[in-house]
Amino acid sequence: MSTAVANKYTSTQFTFEQLKGRVTVPPFQRRLVWSKQQKKEFIETLSKGFPFGSVLIYKYEEDTMVSLIDGLQRFSTIMDYEKNPQEYIDITEEIDLLVSVLTANYPGDLTAKILNSIKKDIKGLIKDIISKQNVEPMLLFDTMNRHEELSQYLDSTQLRETVHIQHQITSKKSNYLKVNEIIIPTVEFLGDVSELSEVFENLNKGGKKLSKYQVFAAQWYRNTITLNDMKNNKNILEEIIKRYELLDRQREIKIEDFSPEKMREEKVINLSELCYALGKLIIKESSVFFNHKKEDGLEDLANEIGYSTMGIIFGIDNKKLYSIEKYIARLQDAKFLNDLLNTIFKIFRNINDHFKQYLKVPIQEENYENKKITNFKFLSYFADLWTRYFSITPDNQIIDRSSSGDISYSKTIENLIFYYIMDSVKGNWGNAGDSRLNLYYLDQTRNYLNKPQKKDFEDAIAIWWQERISNPSIQFDDNSKMIMTIYYNLDKSNSGLKIGRNYDFEHLIARNKIKDIYKNLILPMGTLGNMMFLDSNINRSKKELNLYNQISSGESINKTYIDFAFYPEENLINRLENLIHIKHENLQAEVTQFVTQRGDKIIEKLIFNLYK
Template sequence: MAEKYNYIQKSFSNLKEISIPKFQRGLVWTQEKRRDLISTLHEGYPFGVILVATNNTKKNTKDETDNSNDVSNWQLLDGQQRLSTIIDYSKNSIKYWKPLNQVEYSVVRKKVDKIFIDKGIPTLVEKDFDALLNLSSVEFTQKMIDLKISDMEDVLNIQKGLQAIRQSVDDYVNLKTLEIPMIQFTGRSQDYAQVFENLNKGGVPLNKYEIYNAAWIDARITLSSDNENEKIILDNIIDYYKEIEKAGTFELSESADEIIEDNIVNLAEFGRALGQLVVSKLPALTSDNVVNEIGFGILGIATNTNNKDIGTLNSSENLEKIQSEYKDILLRVDNISQKLNDTFSILKLNLGHSKGGAKKQYTDGLSTVFKTLSYFADLWDLDDREITKHLINIPGYYVADYLDNTWGAHGDSRLTDYYPEVSKKNYSNPIDKDAFKIKFKDWVSENNDRKNGFSKQIKALLNIYGNYTYKKDKDVLEFTGQDDEFEHIIPKKRILGFDKNNYVNLNSIGNGMILPKYLNLDKQAKTIYEYEKTRKTKINESGLQDKAHYPTELEFKEQFKNLEENNFDAVNKYLMNRSMEFIEHFVEKVL
């Protein structure tokens, strides 16, 4: 296969016409990072390659002349901060040189100060002293007259000191001879992300969605900000840059609040901000960790772009569609996100009532990005009546798709089947209960490993069932105003008191439930029956057994005896039987 790149070197003077993208919105390295680069150049150390590609938007439309070697036709893809720093050094070299050569600078400064002091003239502040370095001979002479330095020997000594600094600055990095190593990528623009990934393996990992910033230099969307969602999009973009600046890696060359002009944003910013909008409205299935995947994935759905080809979103056809339909896209995203979040309240945990409680508001152990995107794809073109019909079925598929690992591999390809214009798959029909039971039982049997606690998947399943049943029934347990806690029905402390080698499966779904924190803390290693007797409080035992399927006192007695006799196989067998019973109850209540 032919190579799609060229290794080249260009002198700094030849690179001034390269198109440096404005997509990074004035993001610049901190002054410390910029000085580090200049110091590297001074020492003659390697400083990394610059990645460029032919800017097809500047291609001569009058003929088919190959202008790929014309520097003015290149756009910078990677290395903006390096090249921008070198350009800035060429214009403001003293700003970089001075902190790196403080001793040499101070020696000259003190000599000039002494001349002023001896003449009874106030010394110059640093800013005014530095300004002398940029004066022409005529300007310098006039400045000495203005400062009343008339002695020619003094003038010459000042001039000599300034010239020494100028010469040191010129010699520090010789820009006339500086050669910059470059890679010229000659492949397709949709391959930019893969190029970035390969170049940066082993280094600081780059997010491919951030990489699309480089590919989408001229892909811009103009918003009107005449409705709430558009304002949220613009605010999300501004907040994103504020967070980057706050992290300390970059500075902004202008205020974050002034960074967007005329409500024009680039496609990468719009996709990211769209993802943030979804996360804010659909916390049940999303989080800040998937902002880009969700936002760009939805743009793929809206433009009928396969998720594997998301790098082509910047095509003129897609860009035109997004620009003309972005208001409708935002309305659909808002509507679907809120309806999905209501549907998936079954994942919600009670929390925030006490210190040390659960940190995540929703149990996300079964959630994946592509699965969530499939819901958007399925509901995208439906009216509210049809959306409601599909939403009744989606929770069942949410669990079933996890059980048989539907979205584990090639999820991007499978997602396309749910696109409105493809429509090979959808959530219009209820899931088959018998098939679901088989999947669930097979999964429990195959995942019967002996863990030291509940996995996030088991917690999600326990929480779904609890929210459908006993958690909303105050006659069983009082959850109001209490944090939820996952509890081993046969108390973990009691099990570990006998089982020193972790033979008993502490991840069994048959041994799990959710309790309000007050009860879980108070009862400790007791069963609820034992707690009830010691605290002389009355608990709805029949409701607990009926709704939460809590074991009877006799069942507890038998299992405690098995533990005392180290009959851990019998305990595991009991827990497996309870797991199978849990599945029956789960199907009855959830589906």
């Protein structure tokens, strides 16, 4: 006989006025993702009195406020309407009426451009009236009368009609939506706080997918850590404060228990905040891989890097990161936490410094050819180094074997560029990256301890290269750009590139010469064999010229640069360009042969310099 399970929730209704004064938003809520159109459509639904989905609230035992667990989009949109009704109410009819009144008696002809300008000015005035709480009956007329452009169309005979239109506008606002009277269907969850993450996840299955990190944040909201004034602890705290300041500005809703001054005074954070801030600081230490990321797009990346790093530290399967919570007691030791962070950042700095020497693009600003990295591939470098050379004792002491007489740590780091290239050309880390990452610190069946055998390395690049030259292309692929960048960085002194100058990836045989024929003739023109670094100043004037044409026109290009780039002799490049121009029957064979052989030379020299 089955036993009925008691409901863990109640359903009721509150007006918006009743809710808005007692609702806070927990930090684990996701950011606003509704577009302006979606927000307008929701407000229109409310204005028609139609039903809408309920919000979920939860009251923590010691709190007087209730927390908004689900329904942020709806609740914040209503708040935004209350603050900015002019952004939601359709005023097309009123604009057209007012334009008609203003221009009815105008003696001259009005062009479409002038009419559009009048409509734009009127729209601004009407929106301003809607935004105000109380307006004088003649405000619209008086404002237009003072307006530099609109006043030339206005006279006293239009007063009555203008006042009438203003009344129509204010009436529309008044009748459109009475915000405080909106009835909000509300579900209050009565279960245990530990169940909130599961509830939140289930509620969001039909909408925008909730990340596992947001679910963990719901679960760990009350797992607190008290920091001290040591450097890394302070940096963690500041990253969390900056995060909430940004979210607070975006949401315009109070974030639960957030005050920068209070946080700095109390120094109390929770486990999910620690993981986020850890990820953010790792990103800062890893400019080679993440310097192109915009600040406002780092939320998900920081979570993935931070949580995964913490999983590696404590030997937790990346698919079971919820187990990090078991180690909260260790992380509550502020000195240990500071020492742990110091070690983590040291490892990531070492990784970053290693790749900086290979992936720096030859331009003045800090820019790196990093498109072939994935988050889990990046984390695997840390995972292998941490697991092999560091450990934590039962009494929270960090054992560091990286600085001993054994040079394996530095050798392991030196090997990373080989695996970076091999994984990139083989397409590893594309799918199931979390499972592959586990192999480097749980199973420990993969590692970077030994340099790949030269034959294996050569074969991996050869297979990739054969595939590239067998297909038509004109856009440079990321692997070709990566290899070219590493090729130049391996022998900078002999590359012919000038320090302090900017260089672009450029087609050796100009793109414009082959853009209409490369597909039909299966020409691999977007590959390593037709790529070079070219001084940006020369590139702007190059157009369809080859370098010998530019030299004859006065440009200075040194022989070292020509030789290092395996740039073809003048008679060969002129012959190839002529074959393309006249569409010779040998065009496909000779151009493909040239691209292939030049790419072969670059690859051969790259491998030689890596393994010498």
